[in-house]
Amino acid sequence: MKKRTLRNRIILAVALAVMLAQAAEPAHAVSKEMVQLQTQVQQLLDMVQRLQSTLDTKFALMQNLAQQTADQATQMTTTVNALQQKLDAQNQAQSGKVDTISGQVQSLNDSVDELKSRIAKLDQSVQSLQAQLQQMQSQPNPATMPGATPGTAPNGTVPAAPDTKPAPGVLAPGADGQAGGQTNMAPGGAPAVQAPPLQETYQSAVRDFNAGHYQLAASEFGDVVHYYPLDDLAGTSQFYLGEIAYQQQNYNDAVNDYNALLEGFSGNAKAPAAQLHKGYALLAMNKKQAGIDELRELIRRHPQTPEAARARSKLNGMGVRITAAR
Numbered sequence: 001m002k003k004r005t006l007r008n009r010i011i012l013a014v015a016l017a018v019m020l021a022q023a024a025e026p027a028h029a030v031s032k033e034m035v036q037l038q039t040q041v042q043q044l045l046d047m048v049q050r051l052q053s054t055l056d057t058k059f060a061l062m063q064n065l066a067q068q069t070a071d072q073a074t075q076m077t078t079t080v081n082a083l084q085q086k087l088d089a090q091n092q093a094q095s096g097k098v099d100t101i102s103g104q105v106q107s108l109n110d111s112v113d114e115l116k117s118r119i120a121k122l123d124q125s126v127q128s129l130q131a132q133l134q135q136m137q138s139q140p141n142p143a144t145m146p147g148a149t150p151g152t153a154p155n156g157t158v159p160a161a162p163d164t165k166p167a168p169g170v171l172a173p174g175a176d177g178q179a180g181g182q183t184n185m186a187p188g189g190a191p192a193v194q195a196p197p198l199q200e201t202y203q204s205a206v207r208d209f210n211a212g213h214y215q216l217a218a219s220e221f222g223d224v225v226h227y228y229p230l231d232d233l234a235g236t237s238q239f240y241l242g243e244i245a246y247q248q249q250n251y252n253d254a255v256n257d258y259n260a261l262l263e264g265f266s267g268n269a270k271a272p273a274a275q276l277h278k279g280y281a282l283l284a285m286n287k288k289q290a291g292i293d294e295l296r297e298l299i300r301r302h303p304q305t306p307e308a309a310r311a312r313s314k315l316n317g318m319g320v321r322i323t324a325a326r
Helices: 002-024 032-138 198-210 214-227 232-247 251-264 271-284 288-301 306-317
Strands: 183-185 191-194
Touching: 002 032, 032 198, 032 232, 198 214, 198 232, 214 232, 232 251, 232 271, 251 271, 271 288, 271 306, 288 306
Parallel strands: none
Antiparallel strands: 183 191
8 A cells, every 4th residue: 555655646746747838848849958858858757667576575575474473373372282182192101100000009008918918827827737737746745644534634633625716817616517607605605706807807808998889898898907906907007097088088098008007017018108198188278387397207218119209208208308407
C-alpha cells in the first residue's frame, strides 16, 4: 500500500511538471526545451516503473522467506512434541520397571524371611529331639534291674514319662501324627483355643496386605505376633502392622509397631525399612528433630542399605546435614 502511494505521488508530480511547462509556452510553439522536458519525464516514468518492479520482486522474496520460516517453525514444533512424547513414554516405562523391581525385591525379602523362619524351626526341632534322646538315654532301664518288674522303678513306683513338650515355636503332633497348631490346655486338661498354623497364617496375611485388605491382614499378623512371639516372623508381622497403620496415616500406632520390631527383633531383615518409615512417620507428626535423628541413626547403623540411601536423599531435600554437628 505504501509503495503504491509513493508511485502515485511521483506520477502526479511528473504530470504536474508537464502541465506547468505546457502552460508556460504558447500552444503553437513547441520549443526544444519542451521536447527535452518530455524526454526527461518519460525517463522518470521508466525509472518509476523499474523501481516498482524491483520493489515487487523483493516483496515476493520476503514473503517466500517468511513462509519458509513459518514452515520450519511448524516442523520444529512437531519434532519437539514428538521428542516430548518419547521422553514421557520412556519415563513411564522406567517407572513401571522400578515398580516391578520393587515388588520383586519385596517378594524376595519375604521369601528369605520365610526361609529363615523354617531354618529356625528345624534347628529348634533338632535341639528338642536331641534333648529328648539324651533324657531317654540317661534314664536306667527298669527291665534290666534285679528285683524290678517291667514298668516300675527300683522303689516300686512307676517312673515318670519323659518330658516330650516341644521347644518354643515347634508344633506338637496331632492325633493323626501330623504337626498341627499349638494347643493351649485349660485347667482340668480340657483343650483351650488352638493356635493357627504359623506359615499359613503369615502367608495369608501377606497376600491380604498386598491386595489392600488391611483390616484382615492386621488381624492375621496380630495372630502371628500373639501365638508365636518368639518366632522371627513375629518381628516381620510387627513391621507389616506398622505399614498398615502408616498407610492409614495412623502415625502414632505405626511408630509403636516399628519400635516393637526395632527393640524386640533388631536383627530382622525389615529393621532398616522399619527405621526409615518410623522417621517418615515422626516427620508427618511434625516431630521434625526426632524424625531427623531417626534417619541419621538409620544411616549410621545400616549405611549400605537402600533405605539409608533414601534417608540421605530425604535429609538432603530438607537441607539437613547427614552427620549431626558435635
